[in-house]
Amino acid sequence: MARRSIPTAIAFFFGAMMVVNYFVPWGWFSDRANQVQEWGLIVVAFAYILGALNVMRVHGHKIQRKEEDWRFSIVTIITMVVMLSFGLMPEHWAIGGMERGSPFLWMFDNMYVPMMATMYSLLAFFIASAAFRAFKVRSLEATLLAVTAVIVMIGAVPLGGILLPGSMELRTWIMETLQNVGKRGIMIGVALGAISTSLKIILGIERPYGRD
Amino acid sequence: MKRAHFIYLLLLWCIPMMGIAQIVPENPSSGALQSVQNLQVSDVPNDAGDEINISWDFPDDLDKSQITEIRIYRSTSASGPFRQIDAFPLVLDSYTDADDDETGHIVTPKDTYYYKIGLFNGSEEVTSQVSEGVSPQISFFNWGRLNVFIILGIYFALILYFIRASRKGREIYIRTLPGLEALEESVGRATEMGKPVLYMPGIDEANNIQTLYSMVILRYVTQLVAEYETPLIVTVGKAFVVPLAEETVRQGYMDAGRPDLYNQDIVRYYSDEQFAAAAGVSGVILREKPATNIYLGSFYAESLILAETGFLTGSIQIAGTGNIHQLPFFVVACDYTLIGEEFYAASAYLSEDPKLLGPLKAADWMKILAVGFIGVGAVLETFGIDLFPRLLQI
Incomplete structure (x- = not known):
């Protein structure tokens, strides 16, 4: 008990x-x-x-x-x-501390940071492969998604206005009106879910801690 | 002759005088540094009695470009002595005197404060008259947040009401959530393939409600894998989540009556660093090829790295997060995605416990209320009535 x-x-x-x-x-x-x-x-x-x-x-x-x-x-x-x-290692030791010139910072700057940058840059390739699958036109919804994505992408580059006149304005409308409406709808749901979950945890209805 | 001489001299005198008249400004006072006017002090409302607002006006004919510094002086007596408490080069017309633990600057309800404002032009300083005295007041309730308090109160009341109604046997309908329906099927698939199930509760700290809630779902998943005797891998990206995850998994196996299946290597900590953790988990996915990857919690840029790696290895992937900026990546790369609030409905959906179903119904009613507010607010705004923005302002 x-x-x-x-x-x-x-x-x-x-x-x-x-x-x-x-x-x-x-x-x-x-x-x-x-x-x-x-x-x-x-x-x-x-x-x-x-x-x-x-x-x-x-x-x-x-x-x-x-x-x-x-x-x-x-x-x-x-x-x-x-x-x-x-x-x-204490800072007063020749190879200690985390200051400039210390082995720790050298390893951090020359090994850790490039590896993190590599992982992050891989994201570009993952986005390309994921987008390739997502924009395959197989149904009406997928077609709408692909067309919208093309407009947004063209509207985002400086040449977009020349290639497709009005694409920049259309992109702004898609991002600020259509996209925001959907996003805010999800945000309201997320906020309500987070509040009710917090209350359930505070009241002990849901217990991610301890044993039953 | 004398008269002509006099007129000549008068003309000579008038010429330079006309020039001087042109360069002398219309108002001789505008060149001089003047003190600020209308010095007002007031207690900042809804605070801990540790802030005072000070505002002032500049004389209309003052040339502000000559001001190099504004100095704030304070005393606990109208007669002084006044001590400079701050100075800034910007020509502002207000200042907040606030208690600051770091600098040791004190503003306390115990004292009455008097202020003077000094204008400095690089060589001389002019100070204003002493302000009226003001004592900061402690507020025991932040009335500026009364609207939040009322909305939270309504929501909490609805939650408790529906929990009670649900306990009394009232039917609460939940629409089918394919992602959660697929959970058992995906664990079954892993069992058939003899491969593990990978679970990742996001990369955020345990103080994030998504991470905490992910622990609740992890317990259900652990019970499920224990029933099927399927291996489980829990990858963790925050050190503080390690003991939480270990305890949750241990409890899940105990709930399923299989504590013998628990081992200490199930929960694996990688790194608090985002991409180091992503690299570690991607390595696990590529090497151990789990049949099912479950990503439920708070994810950021690593979401697509993990989901795409899982896609490459052919795993069934179920994801869910409240971080809406990562939802498109999960939707594209995973088989099932719990979008926003669906993530928070998981435990109620899986357990069908009346205590957990009630809050879902309350959230639905709050959404109806929100939609009503948005609709009425839009109509009122169209007619130029800004009632709602004022009511809902924090």
Whole structure:
């Protein structure tokens, strides 16, 4: 009984506190609410330890069992340990700290950033392949989608106005009127869903935490 | 002779005088620096008693271009001493004196404050008269948000009413959601193929309601895979979500009566960095080729990378998010997509629990109310009546 009611009571107390904080500007109360949010940040900081342990455990097991592609797991663990070690070294050590010229920042700028940029740039190719499938004219709806997409694309490039007169104005109308209407309709639904879910969690009707 | 001489001298005197008259401005006072007028101070309403509004007017004939700095002076006594609390080079006609913990600047309801405004032109300064005293007041309710309070109150009342009605046996209809209907079928397919089911609860923190709600759905999915004895992979993009996901999965297996199927390698944390997590999950999809990929939660630019990678490996893909900017990508690349509010209906749809069905009906009524507001508001605006924008302004 207590195993269910205590987490529910805690969720209700702090959840209701945040809702009340939105309506009550009284300094004493908002200070308490901000303090609770700071506690959350502290808990999040500790969660990184759990995250690192999870990586070590999952990949350690993979290496231990020599599962498929287990060598990649060795690379993962080595890179994590190396980055962590350099990041945790005190700044006054020659190879420590995260300042300019430090090995940590060098690895971050010259290895991590280019890899992230590569992943992001892959998105362009994924968009092209997804668009190719989406714009196949197979039905009336798909035809409407393809025609609208062509108008929007032509209207978005500087030459569009010459290639298809009026396309720029049409694109603006499609984006600001048709698109916004649909988007706002979905947004209202999302907002109502988020509010009702929050209330269900605060009241313990829906419990993503604890056990039943 | 003398007279002619006098007239000659008079003319000589008049010529430079005419020139001087042209260069002397019409109003001799406009060149001089003058103090601001009509200095007004007032308490900022609906706050914690820690802000004061100050406003002033510039004299009509003042040349503002000569002002290089406006200085704000404050005292707790009308007779002073006044201390400069701020200065800025912009020619503004208002200022808010606010409590600031970082700088240690204090505005408290305990004191009465008096202000003076100084205009500085680089060499001299002119200060205004002392303002009336003002004491900031603590507000215990933000009346500016009364409209939100009323709307939330109506919504909460409707939710509680429909939960009660649903518990008493009132039938609540939910339209078919193909994405959720396909959930069991997709898990069955994974079982037949002997391949795992991949679940990703987005890449946002646990304080995002979508991530929290994704945990609720993850529990249902875990129960389902436990019944079929299908392997499950949960990929996580935030360290804080790891313990939540582990607990949810463990509980899901226990609910299904198969705690023996749970192992610690099911939940896999990749990185808090967006594209590092995307690369890691894409790697899992390409190497382990899950038969079903379920993406339910808060996603950003990585949504298409994941969904397209899943498409390439031929997985059945079910996605759902409240981030509307990512919906087109999921719609294009996934077999089923839960659009916006459908995502929040998942647990009610899967469990058919009366407690969970009630809020869906309440949300429908709120949508009817919103549509009514939009319709009436549009008509009123057409006739130039701006009642609704004023009522709904926060």
